[in-house]
Amino acid sequence: MKKVVIRKGIYRDSINLMQMSTALSKLPGVSQAAVVMATELNRRVLAEAGFAGSDISRAATDDMIVAVDARDAKSLDAALAEAEDLILSKGPGSAGEARLPGSLEEALQAVPDANMVLISVPGRFARREASHALSRGLNVFLFSSNVSLDEELELKEAARERGLLMMGPDCGTSIINHKVFGFGNAVRPGPIGIVSASGTGLQEVSTLVHKNGLGISQAIGTGSGDMSELVGGITMAEGLRRLEGDPETKAIVLISKPPSPKVAAKVLAMARDCKKPVVVNFLGADLTAQALGRARGARTLEDAARAACSAAGAQPPSAEAVPRELVASASLEWPKLAESQRYVRGLFAGGTLCYEAQVVLGPVVGDVYSNGPIRPELKVEGEAPSKKHACIDMGAEEFVEGRLHPMIDFALRKTRIAKEAADPETAVLLLDVELGYGSNPDPAGELSPSIRDAKAAAASRGRYLPVVASIVATEGDLQNLAKQEATLRDAGTLIAPSNASATRLAAMIASRGKGGAS
């Protein structure tokens, strides 16, 4: 059944029109829905498609047409009622519109005693907004990326002069006074403080600390540019200083991909002199005992979480490179591999998890190619077909520009899973899944059909495709961890307790049990 409704004097931008079309199309019993401007040609095309109604010919160009094709009258009425609700609730300035602050000043009018602001605007405006916030005496969490290092330095120096904390730019996660900013997980309060130049690194360590029975006092994101030589680790140093003085924090974890040597030396000097135990995880960096002094080095994020818990006086469960029951499951997988299946293919939403996987895989399987490689000669374009062992950061700029982050939008990763499944050299797919604030409401539901399809596609070509994943999450996360695990397992995924463990498991499968467990 097809029907059109004309609405006059309703002004919606393209995004609203498309969102309404999409929302109506997804309603039960609706096979097609369109909310479009009533131009002559749109009216004609709709009429030709059978949407002719009594009033379609009376519409004017700037009117809005709601066209719905539903299987029965009940579905049609429900869809048109929903359309009306959407129109009424989304109108600019209408009573139903949530009035979000459009600027810092407006936000401060609403919350005059705020002392921190989260800013997420296009990169070219980020410096201006953050600078304004600092001048108003606010600590800043700057989510925006595409801010130059010069601008970052300027902002961080201004923050330092005013005694404020400048988290970011390109800061994905912080937990301040037990409130999550950006992407993050429902971790319990506790004695571990974190300062991290990596968003997913912070998430992985904080959730592993939670799984080890402890919790987080503060987790300060610095933004990925902080540990560059130009910026000089200003926020890392400030975060460490603040955690040293924080009575709730008993042990501190510092996380970064390999920093500039000069900055690493500066931060390590502070860590050595810190009155509290400090665990340093500069992924892939070779930290000597002399450089670390009293601080403790951790090779992986998993090691860092465990070491921090020990330093805070807890006894985390004993370390197993890969849990025994997973080794047993994996040993049933590799005998099914075809001879051509030789390589691990990691597709990551978390950039630091991608990097950690390379750190773990390299010593076991040899060179690992990546769009964010450990060594420059292993660099490949992210969108190019995978080469040998490969770990691809699907959250890299080349993938996310103009799109949502892959922790929210799985479209590109799903496409890539299908491509890897079609490659006869793929021995095992390695995935990360992030739950928590900001992430997709049902990541396992998004990935599982693709995993099933990938396995089926491989099977149709006479191959068996193992899939290994880790889930960055706690049981308190909104997406329901148990349900997410069950959904992925039902799709044939082996789930490891950490990214490092999942990587070892993948290596073990690809090498037919020869690597990974050590």
Place this chain on the structure above:
Amino acid sequence: MTAVDPPRLEAVTVGEAANAILGGSRRGRVEGVYRGAVNVSLRGGLVSLVPEPSERGPININVALPDGRPMSSFGLQAGDKVRVYGTTLDVGGRLLVSTRSAGLYSPSMRFEPVLPLEELRRNLLAARRTGLAHGNLSGLGELLRAEGGQDTRGSLGLFASAAAPRIEALEESVRRGDAALTARAVSELTGLGPGLTPSSDDMLAGMALFMVLCSRSSHVSRPGFEALLRALGSGARGRTTALSEAYLKEASAGRGNEAVVSLCEALLTGREGAVVSRTRRLLGVGETSGTDTLLGVVIGGELCVEPAHRPGGHRP
């Protein structure tokens, strides 16, 4: 009792066309009010008041909103009267916009040196593939799949399937240089598709803009191409939304938003990496507008590089 002055906003940039329209107009009316724009119809044409940060464009007046309100929160309604006093725009007596210290957005319409034909083709292919991988295909973007004459019509949505044969007819009319057929083909596309600027209009704007910029940069001129510009300049009137009409008119004069102009520049003179990054930027414009505009740019570009219509000025 004291009268309350309406808020006064400072314009940061004014598009070239908007500047000319303000210079020649005294009165007008509010055409539409949206969260992200207030469109004002003046005697010389339509201008769009948009908040920073927004793409700079020929009809845009980008205004700083110090109190951060959405453009829809000033109590304005369609039909409100507008007056222009010198460099101040009085919108419905509820909002004053000063353009006194605004910069002029007036991008170059000529890019040199233009790449050899083969590199231009490669750039167009990179843009097309980037659009397919990253664009919002729910307008006409699915038609980007029609690489090398591939027929994709079986799987298209309502508006894309209506647009596909019409676009083919337009391409053919431009190839033939047939002004009457071109005018008819343009009228059969104008106003078609979803969006406040309907998808086909975005496509037409991208196509025209690339062809104008290519012709100015490489001195190409063809009867079909000029007929297309004439049809867009005049034939859209009353057939689509006021905003779309304004954009089509500007595109036919070689003026477009920053994102599409910078893509055209990269296609004509740049390396593949620049093409990909600028395509991605264009894809971020609007909901489907960026992707639909890209489709037009690619179609316009492919018409320009076809052997029979080889633009002059290329290096051998």
